[in-house]
Amino acid sequence: MRKLFxxxxxxxxxxxxxxxxxxxxKHDNMWYYGxxxxxxxxxxxxxxxxxxxxxxxxxxMRNNLLDxxxxxxxPKSPKYRLFASLASKTVxxxxxxxxxxATRKMVKYRVSYYMTEGDKRxxxxxxxxxxxxxxxxxPYSTTMAQKKGDENAAKIIANDIALRIGAYFHSTLxxxxxxxxx
Numbered sequence: 001m002r003k004l005f006x007x008x009x010x011x012x013x014x015x016x017x018x019x020x021x022x023x024x025x026k027h028d029n030m031w032y033y034g035x036x037x038x039x040x041x042x043x044x045x046x047x048x049x050x051x052x053x054x055x056x057x058x059x060x061m062r063n064n065l066l067d068x069x070x071x072x073x074x075p076k077s078p079k080y081r082l083f084a085s086l087a088s089k090t091v092x093x094x095x096x097x098x099x100x101x102a103t104r105k106m107v108k109y110r111v112s113y114y115m116t117e118g119d120k121r122x123x124x125x126x127x128x129x130x131x132x133x134x135x136x137x138x139p140y141s142t143t144m145a146q147k148k149g150d151e152n153a154a155k156i157i158a159n160d161i162a163l164r165i166g167a168y169f170h171s172t173l174x175x176x177x178x179x180x181x182x
Contacts, residue, residue, distance in 0.1 A: 044169045045069045045162075048115070049078035057086055057150050061111070064158030069165065080122070084113035084161065087126065094132065105146075106132040109153045113161055115168075123168055129156040 050065045052058075061084065066074065069082075088110045093102035107130070114124040131153045133145035 040173050041166055041169045044079075044173070045165060046072060047075050047079040048082050048165070049075060049080065050082045051084075053084050053086075055086065057089075057109070057154055058084070060151055061154040061158050064155050065161060068158060068162035080115055080117050082113065082115045082161075082165070084111055086110075087112040102135055104132055104134050106130060107149060107153065109157060111157050111161075115165065125161070125164055127157045127160040127164075129153040129160075131156075 046069070048069050050062050050069065053062045065082070065084075086109065088108075090108040090110075092106050092108075093104075094106050095104040096102055109129045109131075111127045111129075112124070113127065115122045129152075131149040133142070133149045136142045136145065
């Protein structure tokens with residue numbers, strides 16, 4: 001039964017139009033992997049300059065984006081510029097005690113971003129992350145839990161933005177296509 005279930009999932013994924021992001025299509029048939037990885041997407045991503053982002057949350061998010069997009073260092077003459085800003089941060093109480101005091105906080109971060117090539121805006125988007133932390137008896141512990149939540153949210157959002165940029169380049173590069181590769 002389990003093998004049948006896994007086979008069904010495999011057929012579903014194959015039939016839904018799933019395409020690997022970093023694998024180069026070598027043939028016109030349905031099989032992608034030909035022993036080589038497509039580096040065009042990572043080459044395009046390495047040409048992105050991540051502009052400074054305000055506040056500590058923005059700094060942590062920018063550092064994560066730099067690690068994901070340009071791991072070999074920032075480009076000397078960038079082709080693209082990525083602008084991001086924290087659009088909203090909403091804190092709400094959770095897990096209320098009988099005296100209506102909260103024992104947990106949930107924080108929703110929404111970041112707006114856009115990428116440009118010269119003066120042309122290529123795409124815009126919003127990314128959202130939800131994190132929560134406990135309110136402890138020791139204020140220092142609560143502050144550290146809050147800071148760890150901020151770092152986790154920055155990492156989640158940076159991963160989401162990097163993935164969306166990779167998907168953007170994948171879609172534009174496959175639309176253009178290189179006839180020598182197929």
